Each structure stands twice: as structure tokens, then as C-alpha cells.
Amino acid sequence: xxxxxxxxxxxxxxxxxxxxxxxxxxxxxxxxxxxxxxxxxxxxxxxxxxxxxxxxxxxxxxxxxxxxxxxxxxxxxxxxxxxxxxxxxxxxxxxxxxxxxxxxxxxxxxxxxxxxxxxxxxxxxxxxxxxxxxxxxxxxxxxxxxxxxxxxxxxxxxxxxxxxxxxxxxxxxxxxxxxxxxxxxxxxxxxxxxxxxxxxxxxxxxxxxxxxxxxxxxxxxxxxxxxxxxxxxxxxxxxxxxxxxxxxxxxxxxxxxxxxxxxxxxxxxxxxxxxxxxxxxxxxxxxxxxxxxxxxxxxxxxxxxxxxxxxxxxxxxxxxxxxxxxxxxxxxxxxx
Amino acid sequence: xxxxxxxxxxxxxxxxxxxxxxxxxxxxxxxxxxxxxxxxxxxxxxxxxxxxxxxxxxxxxxxxxxxxxxxxxxxxxxxxxxxxxxxxxxxxxxxxxxxxxxxxxxxxxxxxxxxxxxxxxxxxxxxxxxxxxxxxxxxxxxxxxxxxxxxx
Numbered sequence: 001x002x003x004x005x006x007x008x009x010x011x012x013x014x015x016x017x018x019x020x021x022x023x024x025x026x027x028x029x030x031x032x033x034x035x036x037x038x039x040x041x042x043x044x045x046x047x048x049x050x051x052x053x054x055x056x057x058x059x060x061x062x063x064x065x066x067x068x069x070x071x072x073x074x075x076x077x078x079x080x081x082x083x084x085x086x087x088x089x090x091x092x093x094x095x096x097x098x099x100x101x102x103x104x105x106x107x108x109x110x111x112x113x114x115x116x117x118x119x120x121x122x123x124x125x126x127x128x129x130x131x132x133x134x135x136x137x138x139x140x141x142x143x144x145x146x147x148x149x150x151x152x153x154x155x156x157x158x159x160x161x162x163x164x165x166x167x168x169x170x171x172x173x174x175x176x177x178x179x180x181x182x183x184x185x186x187x188x189x190x191x192x193x194x195x196x197x198x199x200x201x202x203x204x205x206x207x208x209x210x211x212x213x214x215x216x217x218x219x220x221x222x223x224x225x226x227x228x229x230x231x232x233x234x235x236x237x238x239x240x241x242x243x244x245x246x247x248x249x250x251x252x253x254x255x256x257x258x259x260x261x262x263x264x265x266x267x268x269x270x271x272x273x274x275x276x277x278x279x280x281x282x283x284x285x286x287x288x289x290x291x292x293x294x295x296x297x298x299x300x301x302x303x304x305x306x307x308x309x310x311x312x313x314x315x316x317x318x319x320x321x322x323x324x325x326x327x328x329x330x331x332x333x334x335x336x
Numbered sequence: 337x338x339x340x341x342x343x344x345x346x347x348x349x350x351x352x353x354x355x356x357x358x359x360x361x362x363x364x365x366x367x368x369x370x371x372x373x374x375x376x377x378x379x380x381x382x383x384x385x386x387x388x389x390x391x392x393x394x395x396x397x398x399x400x401x402x403x404x405x406x407x408x409x410x411x412x413x414x415x416x417x418x419x420x421x422x423x424x425x426x427x428x429x430x431x432x433x434x435x436x437x438x439x440x441x442x443x444x445x446x447x448x449x450x451x452x453x454x455x456x457x458x459x460x461x462x463x464x465x466x467x468x469x470x471x472x473x474x475x476x477x478x479x480x481x482x483x484x485x486x487x488x
Contacts, residue, residue: 037389038419038488044387046362048397048414052407052473054356060407064362064397071419071487074388107389201386211386 036161040073040108041208073108073206075191076215077159079223082140082166086182086228090269092175095130097142098225100167102189104159106215108207111156111192116169116185120224124181127171127227132187135166142168156192173227179267179323181229190220232267232323236276255335257284260328261316267323274318276329283336286312290332357403358473360412367392367484391487393420400478410469412481422462425483432464433457439466460488 038044048064082099089096104110118126132150133142134157147168148155159165169187193212194202196219206212239262244255251257261278265271280286291298291307293316298307307316307329316329365381372378381394397414401407413436416422422431430439433447445457467481 042419044364044393044417044419044487046364046395046414046417048360048362048412050358050360050399050410050412052356052358052411053409054407055405060356060358062358062360064360067362067364069364069384069387069393072386072388213386213388215388 036076036105036107037074038071038107039161039208040071040106040206040212041210042071044069044071070208070210071107072210073110073193073208073212074106074215075108075110075193075195075202075212075219076105076217077110077112077189077191077219077221078103078105078217079187079189079221081187081223081225083225086226088230088268089173089227091173091177091229091231094172095144095170096127096173096227098169098171098185098187098227099140099142100169100187100223100225101164102157102159102167102221103164104161105217106191106219107161108212109158109160110207111158112189113152113192114150114157114167115188115190117188118171118183118185120184120186123184123226125174125177125183125229127173127183127185129169129171129185131170133168133170135168138166140166142170157189169225171227173229177229177231179229179231179233179269183227183229184224185226186222186224188220188222193219195219230267230269232265232269232271232321234271234274234321235264235266237262237264238278251335253335256287256332257335258330258332260330263318263321263327265321265323265325265327270320270322272320274321274327275315276318276327277313277315278329278331279313280333284333285336286314287332287334290330291316292328292330294328356405356407357401358407358410359400359402361398362414363396363398365394365396367394387487389487392423393485393487395483395485397481398478399473399481401473401475404475406472406474408472410473412467412469414465414483416463416465416485419488420485421460421488422465423459423484423486425465426467426481428467429481429483430466430468431457431462432466433461434463436464436466439464 045066045068047066049061051061054060080101082101087098114132116129133147134150136147150157169185193205196214198214198216200214202212239260241258242249242251242255244250244252261276263276286309288300291314293307298305300309302308314331318327364384366384368380369377370380397412431442432439433445442457446454447457447461448454465483
């Protein structure tokens with residue numbers, strides 16, 4: 001913005017104004033310059049001085065008028081997801097965190113409105129955003145109760161020129177999803193002053209009293225994060241082999257039946273607190289000390305090992321098992 | 337006391353009596369590239385109503401010898417505003433990268449990096465511009481000087 005100067009030339013072609021040859025030069029900024037440039041509200045003042053010698057041989061000098069130009073505010077912002085890839089989640093889980101970095105690439109302090117969008121085509125589910133949290137302590141990690149919840153108007157995301165801030169979007173994942181289902185989420189940051197095509201001017205709304213001008217980013221930025229469901233399912237197969245007292249495989253009194261229980265866990269997730277149990281069939285008698293878990297002998301007592309025989313049933317605690325693994329248990333009974 | 341004042345008046349070049357009167361005016365324009373009706377890019381200058389970092393500015397200095405006597409050793413000096421990086425000027429301009437202590441053309445000026453090494457000055461290192469006119473400015477004569485810069 002000019003100061004109260006009387007401008008008489010407007011939209012005049014360059015060659016008419018300057019008959020001098022204007023040398024071309026490459027534009028370069030010194031390394032100390034901010035990426036965002038001169039801070040909005042800075043006044044550029046220009047004054048020239050002429051010195052000369054008069055006819056009496058005396059040195060004389062004269063100053064030009066001073067031209068003051070106020071630097072206006074450029075509204076620019078970028079958003080970049082900060083997770084290395086889709087964030088693994090389990091169906092029905094809450095407060096699942098996506099991370100973004102919001103950077104004020106303009107030259108004035110500016111508040112930015114944050115808007116998540118989850119209704120996006122091409123994915124399998126829509127997460128439900130429950131809150132947006134600003135990384136108040138700047139450690140890059142969501143700290144519940146420490147980082148403050150973003151609330152438009154009362155707890156804004158206000159960034160100085162060149163300043164970046166980590167922002168966390170917390171979502172609830174719908175239940176019932178399948179393994180590897182993906183849910184996308186876009187985070188939009190928009191300058192509070194306004195957005196629009198580059199060059200849009202918000203008169204008088206710039207920092208320092210000048211105008212605010214939309215920059216090349218359109219004064220808003222967006223990036224896409226994603227959740228991916230990691231679930232696991234178990235299939236359970238029970239089989240039996242019979243060895244009769246005569247070396248054959250007939251089921252007769254005295255035959256030994258070996259039961260084999262195979263649990264197969266599939267998917268990219270894990271199953272926790274997994275246990276399998278099998279009641280010894282009627283008209284048979286459990287053969288003590290015959291439990292094998294993954295090929296290793298287990299005691300019948302309720303003790304440190306994973307298996308026990310109690311109440312006429314074999315129980316094995318499998319614990320936490322990741323997808324892609326199997327667990328095998330065998331035990332023997334005798335036909336009465 | 338009256339005699340003392342008379343002596344001072346003799347020593348100081350009297351403004352009222354001087355035949356020399358050089359005026360200097362400064363103006364700044366915003367340089368914009370626009371497409372004309374046939375789609376060709378044209379550079380226009382306009383009053384800088386909205387100025388943001390990256391904008392190019394054209395500084396124009398008009399001088400005029402409004403007096404009745406010639407002025408010699410005419411030198412115009414323009415300190416570059418800190419928020420402006422120099423882009424270029426008419427080829428008669430000398431530049432300074434040390435606040436006006438030494439002058440030259442860009443290729444002849446060296447600047448010392450923080451690691452102690454010397455490198456050739458770059459346009460953005462320029463702090464001052466100067467035009468030293470060889471010819472005496474005759475009474476009534478006028479001229480124009482200009483340079484370009486970019487808002488840092």
C-alpha cells in the first residue's frame with residue numbers, strides 16, 4: 001500500500017516510463033531471508049540523495065521525497081500428513097490418531113480453520129472424527145490431556161510466518177470391518193482471513209494494517225491420511241486317529257484315540273487372550289500326561305505351562321497370536 | 337554579535353542567493369506481467385496498491401537542475417530498503433555491498449562467507465546504488481535513473 005503519495009502514472013507500459021536499459025539479473029535470496037519473505041506490515045521506505053558541486057565550488061546535497069510502501073499479508077498454508085503410512089486400527093476402536101503438519105507459508109501471523117473430511121470415495125469405511133488436537137508441547141506425539149483440543153474461535157491454530165505445527169485428528173473406527181479395509185481422511189487448513197484464487201484481496205485485513213492477499217496455495221491446504229483395519233480370524237479343525245489294541249484303527253474298547261486340535265489364525269491383525277478347550281467325550285477316559293502343545297509335553301496340573309486337564313476337559317491358553325500362525329494341541333483318550 | 341552573524345552568513349552557502357537548485361524525486365512502481373488482447377505478455381507498471389513478498393518493484397529517480405547555474409560532480413545515491421533485494425539497473429549504476437563504504441560493479445565485489453571464504457557478490461547482497469554522472473548538469477537539464485528490485 002502506498003503512503004499518501006500522489007501517483008500520476010498507472011498502467012503505463014514499461015518502455016514509456018524507463019528509457020534506460022534494464023539489466024536482467026537472476027533473482028536470489030540470501031540464506032538469512034525467511035522463506036515466507038518480509039513480514040506483513042513492514043514499511044519499505046525509499047529515499048535517494050543527490051550531491052553535486054555548485055558554481056562556487058561548494059559541495060551541495062539534496063534529498064528526494066520519501067516513498068513508503070507497506071508490505072501486505074500473503075495468505076499461504078500447506079498441510080502434509082505426518083504418518084509414514086496408513087495407521088493400523090481395529091474395528092470399533094476409539095481415539096485413533098492421524099498426524100498432520102500444518103505450515104504457515106505466508107508472511108503474517110494467521111489463524112487457520114481445520115476441517116476434516118471422511119466421506120471420500122474409493123475407501124471401505126468412513127472414520128468418525130471425534131476431536132482435533134494441537135501438539136501443544138511440540139513433541140510430535142499425541143499426549144492425551146497435555147495437548148490442547150482445537151476449537152474454532154476459542155483455541156485456534158495460530159501460526160507465525162514459517163511456523164509449523166503438528167495436528168492430530170482423533171477418530172472412532174466403525175465396527176465390523178474386514179481385514180485391510182481402508183478409511184481415508186482429508187484434513188483441510190484454511191486461512192481464517194479468507195481463501196480463494198491467488199490474488200484475491202481482503203482489503204485492510206492483513207497483519208500490520210495492510211491488505212491480505214491470497215497466495216499461490218489459495219490460502220488453504222489439504223492432505224490425506226488413512227486408517228487401515230488390521231483384524232484376524234481363527235479357524236479351528238479337530239481330527240482324530242484311532243489305534244486299537246491289535247495295532248489296527250478300529251474303535252473298540254481299549255482303543256486309544258488321539259485328538260488333534262489345530263487353530264489357524266489368518267489376517268494382518270492379532271488375536272489376544274486366545275484359549276481352546278475340549279471336553280473329553282463320553283465313554284472315554286483321558287490318558288494322563290498326554291497333552292502336547294506345539295509338540296511339547298505339558299503337565300495336566302494348573303501350573304506355569306499353558307495346558308491343564310480339569311473337570312474332564314483339556315484347556316490350553318494360546319495367549320496372543322498374530323495372523324499367519326497356527327497352534328496345534330494333541331491329547332489322547334481311551335475308549336471305555 | 338552582529339559582525340559574527342555576518343561572518344557565518346558568508347561561510348555558509350546562502351540558499352536564498354544560490355543560483356543552484358537541483359531537485360530529486362523518488363517514485364516506486366509495481367511491475368506486473370499481463371497478457372494483452374492478442375495474448376502476448378506485456379510488462380506494465382502500476383501504483384503499488386498491494387505489495388507482497390516476491391513482487392517486483394521499479395524505482396525511478398527524476399532529477400532536474402531547476403536553478404540557473406550548472407551543477408558538476410553530480411552523484412545520486414540510493415540506499416536499498418532492507419526488505420528489497422536488488423535485481424538490476426541501468427548499466428551506469430555502481431553498487432555497494434557494505435553500506436556505501438566501497439563501490440563497484442557486482443563482479444568486482446567480493447563478500448566473505450561465515451566460513452571465511454570469499455565469493456563474488458550477488459544482486460541480493462547489494463545495500464546501496466550510486467550513479468556518478470560525468471557530465472555537468474546544465475541549468476534546466478533533467479534526467480531519469482531507475483533500478484529494479486524484488487520484495488524479499
